[in-house]
Amino acid sequence: MGDKKTVDARGMACPGPIAKLTRAYREAKNGDVIEILATDQGFIPDIKAWIESTGNKLIELKQDGGVIRAVIEVTAKK
Amino acid sequence: MNGEKVLVVGGGAGGLLVSNLLVGDGREVTLVTNNPEHYFQPANLFIAFKGESPESYKRSVESLLDPKVRLILDKLSKLDLGNRTALTERGKRLEYDYVIVAAGARMDYNSLPGMKENFEMFGDYYSSPEAAVKVWNTVSRMKNGKLIIGVPDLIIKCPPAPHKGVFLAAEFFKKEKRDVTVELLYPSPHIYTEAELAKTIESKMKSFSNIEYRTSFLIDSVDKDRKVVIGMNGEEIKYDALVLIPFHKGPEIDVNPAEARDDDGFIKVDKRKLNITSYDDAFAIGDCNNAPTSKTGVAAHLGAFVVWKRINGRNAEYSGRTNCPLITDDEAIFVISDYDHKPVGQRFSRLKRLMEDLFVAMYFPSLRYPRKFEPIFDVYFNATEPNILGEKGW
Ligand SMILES: Cc1cc2nc3c(=O)[nH]c(=O)nc-3n(C[C@H](O)[C@H](O)[C@H](O)COP(=O)(O)OP(=O)(O)OC[C@H]3O[C@@H](n4cnc5c(N)ncnc54)[C@H](O)[C@@H]3O)c2cc1C
Numbered sequence: 001m002g003d004k005k006t007v008d009a010r011g012m013a014c015p016g017p018i019a020k021l022t023r024a025y026r027e028a029k030n031g032d033v034i035e036i037l038a039t040d041q042g043f044i045p046d047i048k049a050w051i052e053s054t055g056n057k058l059i060e061l062k063q064d065g066g067v068i069r070a071v072i073e074v075t076a077k078k
Numbered sequence: 079m080n081g082e083k084v085l086v087v088g089g090g091a092g093g094l095l096v097s098n099l100l101v102g103d104g105r106e107v108t109l110v111t112n113n114p115e116h117y118f119q120p121a122n123l124f125i126a127f128k129g130e131s132p133e134s135y136k137r138s139v140e141s142l143l144d145p146k147v148r149l150i151l152d153k154l155s156k157l158d159l160g161n162r163t164a165l166t167e168r169g170k171r172l173e174y175d176y177v178i179v180a181a182g183a184r185m186d187y188n189s190l191p192g193m194k195e196n197f198e199m200f201g202d203y204y205s206s207p208e209a210a211v212k213v214w215n216t217v218s219r220m221k222n223g224k225l226i227i228g229v230p231d232l233i234i235k236c237p238p239a240p241h242k243g244v245f246l247a248a249e250f251f252k253k254e255k256r257d258v259t260v261e262l263l264y265p266s267p268h269i270y271t272e273a274e275l276a277k278t279i280e281s282k283m284k285s286f287s288n289i290e291y292r293t294s295f296l297i298d299s300v301d302k303d304r305k306v307v308i309g310m311n312g313e314e315i316k317y318d319a320l321v322l323i324p325f326h327k328g329p330e331i332d333v334n335p336a337e338a339r340d341d342d343g344f345i346k347v348d349k350r351k352l353n354i355t356s357y358d359d360a361f362a363i364g365d366c367n368n369a370p371t372s373k374t375g376v377a378a379h380l381g382a383f384v385v386w387k388r389i390n391g392r393n394a395e396y397s398g399r400t401n402c403p404l405i406t407d408d409e410a411i412f413v414i415s416d417y418d419h420k421p422v423g424q425r426f427s428r429l430k431r432l433m434e435d436l437f438v439a440m441y442f443p444s445l446r447y448p449r450k451f452e453p454i455f456d457v458y459f460n461a462t463e464p465n466i467l468g469e470k471g472w
Contacts, residue, residue, distance in 0.1 A: 009370075011349065011370045013370075013371075013418075013421075014272065014372050015271040018265070018266045019231075019233050019271060022265045022296065026189070026230075026310075040420060049268070050266070050267045053267055055311065077311065078310065078311055078312030
């Protein structure tokens with residue numbers, strides 16, 4: 001089991017939550033889990049596109065009230 | 079006057095504005111800054127890709143300050159929020175009724191293997207005018223090959239500035255008929271952090287035959303001997319010249335309590351009131367704070383006005399407004415957003431490019447005489463609020 005980190009990107013519209021995810025991803029290693037909280041609606045298509053193009057794993061993507069919660073597993077680092 | 083002793087840290091856009099505003103109320107303002115000169119950072123692009131002289135974009139801090147402001151040229155090393163005291167590197171102890179930290183962001187080259195050596199070799203157009211001259215020295219001599227502009231991280235000043243560099247470089251090589259390709263390496267899944275604007279920027283990039291780009295490219299390291307950028311997935315891209323946008327961290331000030339700063343050293347503030355969390359006599363404006371918005375001169379400018387009004391008992395708030403220009407040689411768009419609105423749709427236009435030139439011309443006088451220039455900025459900011467531009471865009 002890797003480490004788990006939560007990234008709070010709520011209230012972040014510009015630059016969006018991907019900016020915070022990028023910082024957390026740099027620190028992470030394969031097997032780690034990153035949870036991202038966001039309120040920017042653009043984050044839903046963005047995280048899907050990010051997962052698709054980077055080849056990491058999306059474990060969960062949910063919206064509860066105004067808050068989007070994505071959980072990813074880091075799998076695509078060399 | 080109660081609360082008359084004001085300490086301002088940092089003589090950049092935010093610090094100069096707030097010092098000049100507050101001293102105009104009759105307060106006793108002390109500005110501590112570690113650089114006797116202030117330079118207009120966006121001009122680094124003109125230095126790096128047009129060979130312009132750094133001297134035209136520099137002024138002495140003294141010339142931009144109301145003479146009533148007491149200027150201390152020193153680095154602030156310690157700030158004790160509980161005791162309302164501060165200490166400079168040379169050992170000067172200062173007391174205040176209000177403190178405003180406007181110390182900007184610190185460039186960090188150590189978060190990525192190979193970045194420091196690359197910076198020493200090629201410079202960049204974020205760190206300083208001198209580093210931008212280094213870029214020009216490379217660009218102006220390149221006859222063919224590939225110039226890569228790499229963005230390892232997105233918490234950066236003026237988020238469209240990497241793109242501006244790409245356009246200006248491509249235009250230079252095109253004009254000079256040189257066989258050089260400019261490639262942007264970008265970490266987010268679109269070529270800009272916001273998908274709609276990304277489309278506008280992407281189609282502009284496609285209209286250039288010498289621009290390439292990769293999205294979702296996460297830079298892991300640089301191997302200067304083999305001249306390759308290595309991605310986190312192991313992919314390698316070859317370059318002839320490489321400009322990397324440095325990581326941004328909070329300023330080098332030992333703040334007590336330490337919890338007033340986040341993991342990256344940015345100063346934690348209430349994103350609308352801009353006071354340092356749980357202190358009502360301490361503020362942080364501009365690039366040094368952790369407000370969830372872009373790091374831009376506009377945020378420093380608007381932040382200075384919010385703090386000035388709040389210290390004067392008025393209920394001003396910062397909306398998170400951004401206004402980052404993305405320019406090509408002859409056209410521009412502005413990335414306009416706030417806490418409640420994602421960037422509004424934009425069309426490239428020549429008029430916006432002219433507006434950008436006007437902003438540049440107004441820059442230094444507007445720092446020195448903020449009250450005089452405010453009506454002009456007010457007209458612009460009010461007319462271009464994201465909820466006014468709305469779906470129709472601009
Ligand atoms: C290439 C580029 C293009 C840009 N384009 C635009 C644009 O088009 N529009 C826009 O709005 N913004 C733009 N920006 C961003 C803009 O320049 C910054 O956001 C703005 O300068 C921030 O102002 P500031 O007062 O917060 O910090 P700064 O202007 O960086 O000033 C900080 C000051 O604090 C001093 N300091 C730091 N630490 C200490 C210390 N410990 N003690 C004492 N003094 C200290 C520094 O010497 C400096 O003088 C651009 C930036 C770059 C790099």
